[in-house]
Amino acid sequence: LPLGNYFPAFWCIFMHHFPHVCKGKHQIKAQRWEEVSIMDEKNIPIRTYQVCNVLEPNQNNWLRTDWIPRSGAQRVYVEVKFTLRDCNSLPGVTGTCKETFNLYYHESNEVRESYIKESSFIKVDTVAADESFTQVDVGDRIMKLNTEVRDVKVTTRKGFYLAFQDVGACIALVSVRVFYKTCPLTIRNLATFPDTVTGADTSSLVEVRGSCVNQSEEREEPKMYCGADGEWLVPIGGCFCSPGYEEKGGACKACSAGFYKAKSSDAGCFKCPPHSHSVRDGATVCDCHSGFFRADSDPPSMACTQPPSAPQQLISVVNETSVVLEWAPPRRLGGRSDTSYNYPRMGSGSISSSQLCLPCGSDVLFSPGQTGLKTTRVVVSELRAHTHYTFIVHARNGVSQASGAGAAQSVSVSVTTNQAVSSILAIDVTRHSLSLSWQQPDRPNGVILEYEVKFYEKDQKERSYRIMRTFSRSVDVTGLNPLTVYVFHVRARTAAGYGEFSAPFEFSTNSDPFPLIGEGVNSAFLLLSVSGVGILLLISAAVFIISRRRSKYSKTKQDSEEEKHLNPGVKIYVDPFTYEDPDQAIHEFAKEIDVSSIHIEKVIGMVGEFGEVCSGRLRVQGKREIYVAIKSLKAGYSDKQRRDFLSEASIMGQFDHPNIIRLEGVVTRCKPLMIITEYMENGSLDAFLRKHDGQFTVIQLVGMLRGIASGMKYLSDMSYVHRDLAARNILVNSNLVCKVSDFGLSRVLEDDPEAAYTTRVRRKIPIRWTAPEAITYRKFTTASDVWSYGIVMWEVVSYGERPYWDMNNQDVIKAIEEGYRLPAPMDCPVVLHQLMLDCWERERAERPTFSQILNMLDKLIRNPGTLRRTGGDRPAGTMLESGMGSEVCVSVLPEVCVPEWSVCEWLQSIGLERYRDTLAAAGYTSLDSLLALTHQ
Numbered sequence: 035l036p037l038g039n040y041f042p043a044f045w046c047i048f049m050h051h052f053p054h055v056c057k058g059k060h061q062i063k064a065q066r067w068e069e070v071s072i073m074d075e076k077n078i079p080i081r082t083y084q085v086c087n088v089l090e091p092n093q094n095n096w097l098r099t100d101w102i103p104r105s106g107a108q109r110v111y112v113e114v115k116f117t118l119r120d121c122n123s124l125p126g127v128t129g130t131c132k133e134t135f136n137l138y139y140h141e142s143n144e145v146r147e148s149y150i151k152e153s154s155f156i157k158v159d160t161v162a163a164d165e166s167f168t169q170v171d172v173g174d175r176i177m178k179l180n181t182e183v184r185d186v187k188v189t190t191r192k193g194f195y196l197a198f199q200d201v202g203a204c205i206a207l208v209s210v211r212v213f214y215k216t217c218p219l220t221i222r223n224l225a226t227f228p229d230t231v232t233g234a235d236t237s238s239l240v241e242v243r244g245s246c247v248n249q250s251e252e253r254e255e256p257k258m259y260c261g262a263d264g265e266w267l268v269p270i271g272g273c274f275c276s277p278g279y280e281e282k283g284g285a286c287k288a289c290s291a292g293f294y295k296a297k298s299s300d301a302g303c304f305k306c307p308p309h310s311h312s313v314r315d316g317a318t319v320c321d322c323h324s325g326f327f328r329a330d331s332d333p334p335s336m337a338c339t340q341p342p343s344a345p346q347q348l349i350s351v352v353n354e355t356s357v358v359l360e361w362a363p364p365r366r367l368g369g370r371s372d373t374s375y376n377y378p379r380m381g382s383g384s385i386s387s388s389q390l391c392l393p394c395g396s397d398v399l400f401s402p403g404q405t406g407l408k409t410t411r412v413v414v415s416e417l418r419a420h421t422h423y424t425f426i427v428h429a430r431n432g433v434s435q436a437s438g439a440g441a442a443q444s445v446s447v448s449v450t451t452n453q454a455v456s457s458i459l460a461i462d463v464t465r466h467s468l469s470l471s472w473q474q475p476d477r478p479n480g481v482i483l484e485y486e487v488k489f490y491e492k493d494q495k496e497r498s499y500r501i502m503r504t505f506s507r508s509v510d511v512t513g514l515n516p517l518t519v520y521v522f523h524v525r526a527r528t529a530a531g532y533g534e535f536s537a538p539f540e541f542s543t544n545s546d547p548f549p550l551i552g553e554g555v556n557s558a559f560l561l562l563s564v565s566g567v568g569i570l571l572l573i574s575a576a577v578f579i580i581s582r583r584r585s586k587y588s589k590t591k592q593d594s595e596e597e598k599h600l601n602p603g604v605k606i607y608v609d610p611f612t613y614e615d616p617d618q619a620i621h622e623f624a625k626e627i628d629v630s631s632i633h634i635e636k637v638i639g640m641v642g643e644f645g646e647v648c649s650g651r652l653r654v655q656g657k658r659e660i661y662v663a664i665k666s667l668k669a670g671y672s673d674k675q676r677r678d679f680l681s682e683a684s685i686m687g688q689f690d691h692p693n694i695i696r697l698e699g700v701v702t703r704c705k706p707l708m709i710i711t712e713y714m715e716n717g718s719l720d721a722f723l724r725k726h727d728g729q730f731t732v733i734q735l736v737g738m739l740r741g742i743a744s745g746m747k748y749l750s751d752m753s754y755v756h757r758d759l760a761a762r763n764i765l766v767n768s769n770l771v772c773k774v775s776d777f778g779l780s781r782v783l784e785d786d787p788e789a790a791y792t793t794r795v796r797r798k799i800p801i802r803w804t805a806p807e808a809i810t811y812r813k814f815t816t817a818s819d820v821w822s823y824g825i826v827m828w829e830v831v832s833y834g835e836r837p838y839w840d841m842n843n844q845d846v847i848k849a850i851e852e853g854y855r856l857p858a859p860m861d862c863p864v865v866l867h868q869l870m871l872d873c874w875e876r877e878r879a880e881r882p883t884f885s886q887i888l889n890m891l892d893k894l895i896r897n898p899g900t901l902r903r904t905g906g907d908r909p910a911g912t913m914l915e916s917g918m919g920s921e922v923c924v925s926v927l928p929e930v931c932v933p934e935w936s937v938c939e940w941l942q943s944i945g946l947e948r949y950r951d952t953l954a955a956a957g958y959t960s961l962d963s964l965l966a967l968t969h970q
């Protein structure tokens with residue numbers, strides 16, 4: 035990295051940058067930092083700065099660098115290589131000998147500060163050696179080189195000086211390399227993120243906006259965060275390749291000829307659809323082959339098509355002044371399914387006058403319509419009688435207009451309309467017959483071939499009618515009922531077909547009574563039957579609905595009963611809000627404590643506007659005094675606040691578990707209201723971990739997590755959903771036992787400073803700890819508690835780091851939606867991170883249960899070797915307890931996959947380690963190779 039130029043390990047440059055070898059003000063003798071040539075471990079001579087005034091007291095020898103420009107860096111790293119003499123190996127040295135030196139820096143804008151006071155330097159650290167060597171025996175000694183790296187924030191000036199202070203050690207400085215870290219230029223989701231200098235603090239994130247790569251456009255603003263260790267984190271948003279381009283290897287490449295991409299959101303380039311082609315690269319749509327077309331509304335993915343051929347077999351049936359036209363669909367539909375028909379009527383003309391065709395008037399009716407019809411039949415009525423018509427039927431589809439096709443798609447037919455009989459006369463009437471006669475139509479449409487007479491009893495309407503045909507213009511109708519009114523219609527038929535029926539004519543036969551009674555009985559019976567059937571139907575419908583409701587109800591009941599039977603014998607938590615009287619709940623689950631037995635000592639925290647937490651002592655008669663935490667609600671609270679405050683005690687009082695904070699009792703009879711719980715000496719877990727950053731072994735951390743999982747398993751067994759599981763809501767006692775605390779719904783929503791409103795829900799939610807389904811549609815379940823538990827795991831392993839650092843809530847939601855998950859914290863065992871990822875499964879059914887988590891952690895604790903592998907950059911195992919050397923084989927196969935599980939470990943886990951050498955000799959050295967092992 036750029037700053038490295040200033041301190042490469044090569045001597046010449048190194049020397050050039052250490053011109054200020056100076057004597058401290060307390061130095062007495064002439065010995066100080068000196069340039070000395072020594073041999074390195076490969077016996078190659080190197081130049082060093084050395085100082086070794088171990089016999090003299092009060093050493094203060096300084097060596098400083100030239101001015102180093104910081105070049106935009108905010109935190110620089112100083113890697114020092116040095117050797118150091120072990121004081122014990124130096125004969126005759128007294129207490130004056132030291133085994134450390136100090137590293138200092140001084141920020142400055144001045145390239146050449148001639149004299150810098152000691153006091154202007156700020157100490158970075160005291161540096162000690164991991165390895166020291168006991169004897170300087172140039173002949174056969176092995177020189178042990180130490181490498182130490184320190185980092186320092188440099189933000190105030192253009193550059194800085196470094197200085198090394200010797201206080202009486204025997205040191206040789208071999209090289210100093212100064213560098214800063216950047217997140218390297220990268221392309222993610224088709225957006226370019228520039229080389230970015232990391233932030234000033236070890237936990238700071240630099241938000242970087244990406245820019246879409248060439249030939250791409252923004253899908254959603256691309257963003258990433260540059261972490262302090264030079265790694266990119268949390269990619270959000272991104273770009274799409276523009277139309278005509280597709281993603282290949284992080285860039286957008288033009289679609290090749292024969293392919294196209296129409297929309298930027300399309301997955302890639304597609305082959306041109308049938309009857310189309312693209313000749314040039316980067317096509318957004320393929321051109322149609324000649325003779326093929328694409329309608330405006332056709333998507334580019336659709337094949338090019340053709341207009342339909344003409345409709346086939348058009349036939350017409352004339353009925354007086356109406357015509358029924360029918361035809362078959364075109365033989366060729368042109369590859370489309372949107373064929374429709376139009377019926378332009380060419381025109382009409384009188385038969386006798388042989389006039390030219392004229393366009394028709396608008397009084398003609400088309401049923402179902404005249405244009406855009408999907409059916410192959412139309413009835414044309416209200417035509418003029420005795421007139422020639424020519425009908426042309428056009429077949430059209432979506433590309434007819436584009437193709438300009440016309441006559442080829444149509445078929446025509448000519449017809450002539452008829453005329454109706456205008457009146458009928460009754461010539462003779464008897465009790466059982468009628469003789470009728472009529473005139474020929476005014477203008478018959480050709481020779482009349484026959485007449486058709488239709489008649490029925492008037493009361494029966496046309497429900498049942500009779501037809502008679504005759505060649506003459508009269509008919510005798512016999513077999514009629516006496517004294518009954520009949521309705522008659524007559525129509526004529528010519529070669530062109532039947533004409534319309536005439537208007538109705540009514541005639542009555544003579545005398546004989548009407549069978550009224552019979553009909554009346556029938557109607558009454560009919561009415562009764564109809565209403566009976568109706569009533570029966572109503573009754574059955576009602577019975578059906580009621581039975582459905584009943585069965586649904588009993589199912590709900592059964593469901594809840596089933597739920598309760600899931601854990602027979604386990605107590606189920608009772609929601610205090612189901613009590614009408616909150617005091618009833620509180621006295622059922624919490625003991626009332628006399629305020630005189632409480633001694634408050636000091637305030638240790640605040641909760642919301644009206645609450646405070648104090649520590650103190652509680653002495654209940656007959657029991658020894660214990661330390662307690664006292665949560666109180668100061669005067670001035672509302673009824674709701676009282677109820678909410680006490681609900682926490684009503685909830686806590688139902689629990690009895692070593693990893694759940696224990697309720698000692700409540701004070702409700704006087705003010706302030708108090709909730710008394712056991713005292714947890716180390717306070718909240720998040721603050722506790724931050725205070726003890728890096729001080730615990732992995733086993734200790736897993737132990738804490740085990741305690742929390744055990745408490746949460748107990749809560750989930752009781753069907754209690756916590757909703758605000760977070761390290762800040764876990765308390766730690768003096769034995770490092772972690773206990774789940776902070777119960778009560780209202781507190782989750784109101785007192786937790788992390789709870790924020792989201793755009794989608796009205797209530798506040800601690801976004802970074804909450805499962806996506808709980809954020810989106812408030813689905814809080816034990817599975818959403820498991821998600822939060824995963825976040826707590828991350829908080830614990832990262833010693834109280836803030837989940838998702840300083841990203842804002844909306845970005846967190848977006849990142850989770852896009853599948854981003856928190857990376858493994860530094861030194862985090864792979865198995866633990868995998869467990870976190872399992873807790874963060876999008877599908878809540880896929881997340882482990884607390885019982886499974888607990889089993890898993892128990893196995894890890896029993897087999898610490900499984901925690902050895904970390905994904906971090908520090909050497910693996912540095913945080914493990916001593917005795918867990920790199921050769922440890924674990925004896926139980928963990929439930930999670932451990933990618934580097936060795937054959938040795940596997941054999942041990944199944945008790946067959948004696949076969950290790952046999953397998954190795956046969957070439958089975960990796961787990962992969964074992965997969966090929968056959969039974970033989």
Ligand code: ACK
Pocket residue numbers: 638639640641647662663695711712713714715716717718719721765
């Ligand atoms: O991190 P802390 O010291 O631990 O600050 C918070 C503060 O009160 C507000 O919640 C502390 N606190 C809460 N309950 C207890 C308890 N049972 N024992 C000790 N400290 C507690 C918590």
